[in-house]
Amino acid sequence: MAKIGVADTTFSRINMAEFAIGTIKKNSKHQIERYTVPGMKDLPVACKILFEKYNCDIVIALGMAGPKPIDKQCSHEASLGLQWCQLMANKHIMEVFVHADETNDDRGLYQIAKNRTEKHALNAIELLKGSEALSKYAGMGKRQGKEDEGPVKTK
Amino acid sequence: MAKIGVADTTFSRINMAEFAIGTIKKNSKHQIERYTVPGMKDLPVACKILFEKYNCDIVIALGMAGPKPIDKQCSHEASLGLQWCQLMANKHIMEVFVHADETNDDRGLYQIAKNRTEKHALNAIELLKGSEALSKYAGMGKRQGKEDEGPVKTK
Amino acid sequence: MAKIGVADTTFSRINMAEFAIGTIKKNSKHQIERYTVPGMKDLPVACKILFEKYNCDIVIALGMAGPKPIDKQCSHEASLGLQWCQLMANKHIMEVFVHADETNDDRGLYQIAKNRTEKHALNAIELLKGSEALSKYAGMGKRQGKEDEGPVKTK
Amino acid sequence: MAKIGVADTTFSRINMAEFAIGTIKKNSKHQIERYTVPGMKDLPVACKILFEKYNCDIVIALGMAGPKPIDKQCSHEASLGLQWCQLMANKHIMEVFVHADETNDDRGLYQIAKNRTEKHALNAIELLKGSEALSKYAGMGKRQGKEDEGPVKTK
Amino acid sequence: MAKIGVADTTFSRINMAEFAIGTIKKNSKHQIERYTVPGMKDLPVACKILFEKYNCDIVIALGMAGPKPIDKQCSHEASLGLQWCQLMANKHIMEVFVHADETNDDRGLYQIAKNRTEKHALNAIELLKGSEALSKYAGMGKRQGKEDEGPVKTK
Numbered sequence: 173m174a175k176i177g178v179a180d181t182t183f184s185r186i187n188m189a190e191f192a193i194g195t196i197k198k199n200s201k202h203q204i205e206r207y208t209v210p211g212m213k214d215l216p217v218a219c220k221i222l223f224e225k226y227n228c229d230i231v232i233a234l235g236m237a238g239p240k241p242i243d244k245q246c247s248h249e250a251s252l253g254l255q256w257c258q259l260m261a262n263k264h265i266m267e268v269f270v271h272a273d274e275t276n277d278d279r280g281l282y283q284i285a286k287n288r289t290e291k292h293a294l295n296a297i298e299l300l301k302g303s304e305a306l307s308k309y310a311g312m313g314k315r316q317g318k319e320d321e322g323p324v325k326t327k
Numbered sequence: 328m329a330k331i332g333v334a335d336t337t338f339s340r341i342n343m344a345e346f347a348i349g350t351i352k353k354n355s356k357h358q359i360e361r362y363t364v365p366g367m368k369d370l371p372v373a374c375k376i377l378f379e380k381y382n383c384d385i386v387i388a389l390g391m392a393g394p395k396p397i398d399k400q401c402s403h404e405a406s407l408g409l410q411w412c413q414l415m416a417n418k419h420i421m422e423v424f425v426h427a428d429e430t431n432d433d434r435g436l437y438q439i440a441k442n443r444t445e446k447h448a449l450n451a452i453e454l455l456k457g458s459e460a461l462s463k464y465a466g467m468g469k470r471q472g473k474e475d476e477g478p479v480k481t482k
Numbered sequence: 483m484a485k486i487g488v489a490d491t492t493f494s495r496i497n498m499a500e501f502a503i504g505t506i507k508k509n510s511k512h513q514i515e516r517y518t519v520p521g522m523k524d525l526p527v528a529c530k531i532l533f534e535k536y537n538c539d540i541v542i543a544l545g546m547a548g549p550k551p552i553d554k555q556c557s558h559e560a561s562l563g564l565q566w567c568q569l570m571a572n573k574h575i576m577e578v579f580v581h582a583d584e585t586n587d588d589r590g591l592y593q594i595a596k597n598r599t600e601k602h603a604l605n606a607i608e609l610l611k612g613s614e615a616l617s618k619y620a621g622m623g624k625r626q627g628k629e630d631e632g633p634v635k636t637k
Numbered sequence: 638m639a640k641i642g643v644a645d646t647t648f649s650r651i652n653m654a655e656f657a658i659g660t661i662k663k664n665s666k667h668q669i670e671r672y673t674v675p676g677m678k679d680l681p682v683a684c685k686i687l688f689e690k691y692n693c694d695i696v697i698a699l700g701m702a703g704p705k706p707i708d709k710q711c712s713h714e715a716s717l718g719l720q721w722c723q724l725m726a727n728k729h730i731m732e733v734f735v736h737a738d739e740t741n742d743d744r745g746l747y748q749i750a751k752n753r754t755e756k757h758a759l760n761a762i763e764l765l766k767g768s769e770a771l772s773k774y775a776g777m778g779k780r781q782g783k784e785d786e787g788p789v790k791t792k
Numbered sequence: 793m794a795k796i797g798v799a800d801t802t803f804s805r806i807n808m809a810e811f812a813i814g815t816i817k818k819n820s821k822h823q824i825e826r827y828t829v830p831g832m833k834d835l836p837v838a839c840k841i842l843f844e845k846y847n848c849d850i851v852i853a854l855g856m857a858g859p860k861p862i863d864k865q866c867s868h869e870a871s872l873g874l875q876w877c878q879l880m881a882n883k884h885i886m887e888v889f890v891h892a893d894e895t896n897d898d899r900g901l902y903q904i905a906k907n908r909t910e911k912h913a914l915n916a917i918e919l920l921k922g923s924e925a926l927s928k929y930a931g932m933g934k935r936q937g938k939e940d941e942g943p944v945k946t947k
Binding site: 180183185206216218222226245246249253257281 | 399402403406407409410411413414417418419420421422426447450454458459460461462464465466467468469470471476477478479480481
């Protein structure tokens with residue numbers, strides 16, 4: 173069994189960690205390590221600590237971004253931090269960010285957050301199986317947070 | 328007891344370090360190490376030195392950004408520096424940046440700076456307790472510098 | 483013989499890895515190592531693992547970006563991750579990204595993806611031959627995904 | 638006595654190093670090491686060399702940016718380079734950048750460059766004294782290149 | 793004698809390496825090492841390899857960027873890669889990028905590319921002489937790719 177880190181925030185208006193933990197428990201016997209930080213930009217170092225101190229094999233980083241330009245800048249900075257963290261650790265982080273402007277009501281936001289988190293929790297489980305575990309879905313237009321787009325139609 | 332670094336600037340129009348130091352003293356017995364630099368972009372290396380030379384366990388980085396596009400660019404560069412610093416040190420930095428265009432009078436700016444600094448000082452104290460100390464607030468829509476937004480309403 | 487990594491995504495609506503693998507097999511006897519991840523931003527660490535764990539000599543990173551501003555931000559973050567990865571590994575990654583807004587129908591997208599992937603697979607094979615293997619084409623206005631522009635006309 | 642690096646450019650239309658060197662000599666007995674490069678983007682590695690080969694304790698990086706969008710991109714890249722450099726060296730760089738669009742005549746540009754360079758040369762001297770040397774000015778709204786803004790007025 | 797790396801691309805519509813090599817041969821006895829890659833974003837790791845595998849003392853990185861927003865993003869990513877590369881190697885890279893939108897005809901583009909490349913090849917030769925070789929031109933408003941602007945006029 174592997175160990176999956178689940179990093180989440182108090183900024184988020186949805187308890188996304190619950191979706192991640194539920195999906196992992198339902199679909200695997202992997203251990204789970206939780207780490208809650210204030211906001212998105214605190215996630216990269218939390219992931220680094222989950223890798224190095226807690227020996228996680230993969231981390232699911234859960235965040236919610238506000239609707240303003242400064243919020244996009246924050247999510248960009250957090251994403252770059254997650255890139256460096258992965259390259260320093262040689263391990264995957266599933267970035268699950270929900271943007272407040274993806275929908276215009278709380279109900280929609282909840283659905284996106286749930287769908288995106290659960291699908292990426294499954295992706296994390298697949299990646300732990302090896303580099304070709306997801307190859308059967310390559311080029312299939314998979315989406316998280318909404319319906320799959322599917323492959324292009326050329327006929 | 329841990330050691331908390333408080334890094335602040337002469338550029339800021341508000342002595343944010345006072346709020347941070349007051350909150351830490353009131354709510355903990357942690358040691359405090361102060362480091363004052365000219366501006367935001369001098370904060371990342373100050374934090375690095377606070378971690379490596381002064382052995383701080385966490386740092387609160389306090390900065391104020393002007394209202395112009397070049398100021399947003401500066402805060403973006405400072406934020407990325409703080410990301411790298413955290414990943415190099417494997418320790419948290421609470422980024423407490425106030426933007427001059429968040430409000431249109433000095434009084435409002437002061438309130439935002441005070442509220443954001445004090446709440447993040449408390450966050451720092453919580454993070455020192457461990458990775459799940461903040462989990463009870465996960466997904467609660469916590470905000471610093473203004474009222475909490477609270478969790479989504481789906482019913 | 484060298485080992486070429488082929489990293490691709492389930493997000494892409496086209497199985498770009500097939501084009502890359504077909505071109506490599508047709509034009510060389512290099513070994514191929516496949517790695518499929520969910521999306522673009524998962525490619526950099528996959529490339530890093532292909533270099534370090536699978537001993538690849540070069541990697542072809544295949545991704546498709548959506549048409550929205552947030553998608554451009556994602557591809558920018560992925561590109562920066564690929565830059566760091568290459569500098570850490572001292573090995574080339576051929577970045578083959580297709581943007582949904584490069585054309586307005588699935589057929590066109592398919593042609594761009596096929597042409598760009600195949601040409602960059604050939605570039606990877608050339609780079610494995612040495613630092614001057616491509617010098618004969620220097621300044622020739624080569625393009626991937628569309629017709630070459632050719633050198634400037636100054637007469 | 639410490640050693641202060643002064644890095645400047647041939648791109649700049651003002652000999653900013655003269656202001657820096659004059660201020661350092663007038664206010665301290667620190668040694669000075671000069672490094673002149675073509676443009677802004679050559680400054681970060683010059684600073685790195687000043688730290689590692691010339692053993693500078695702090696560097697003042699002097700640059701001038703043109704007025705076009707591509708010039709803003711250049712100064713952003715240079716600033717990020719300076720961030721990494723500082724974090725790698727654990728030493729401060731005073732970034733003194735003047736932007737051609739800050740004013741509309743040569744005379745104004747000269748005044749900004751002189752004022753900003755001299756004030757940051759003094760900041761460098763202060764930082765060499767220790768982490769709290771500037772704390773007496775914390776939150777005072779200090780500015781370089783123009784008049785101080787001063788602290789907020791809340792009464 | 794030192795060794796100068798010349799990195800160029802097949803994407804460029806002008807054989808900029810010829811200008812660089814011609815200028816180096818005419819003005820010095822330095823060795824030259826050539827490295828041709830597909831595009832701009834392949835230059836940073838090529839420079840890294842020129843430093844580490846080929847022992848170059850300095851590199852001239854020659855690239856041409858297209859006129860679209862995505863091309864600006866590419867050149868930004870390449871520039872950041874060059875920044876990191878220099879900081880990792882402690883050696884200079886002369887970034888010589890030509891942007892297709894700097895002029896509106898092939899002839900003008902050729903002149904810019906030739907002028908910028910030749911001037912930066914001379915800059916590389918000067919930097920090899922030491923940190924103050926260019927100090928005599930500090931603040932002189934030197935430009936590459938066009939006429940020098942010269943120092944500000946304050947009288």
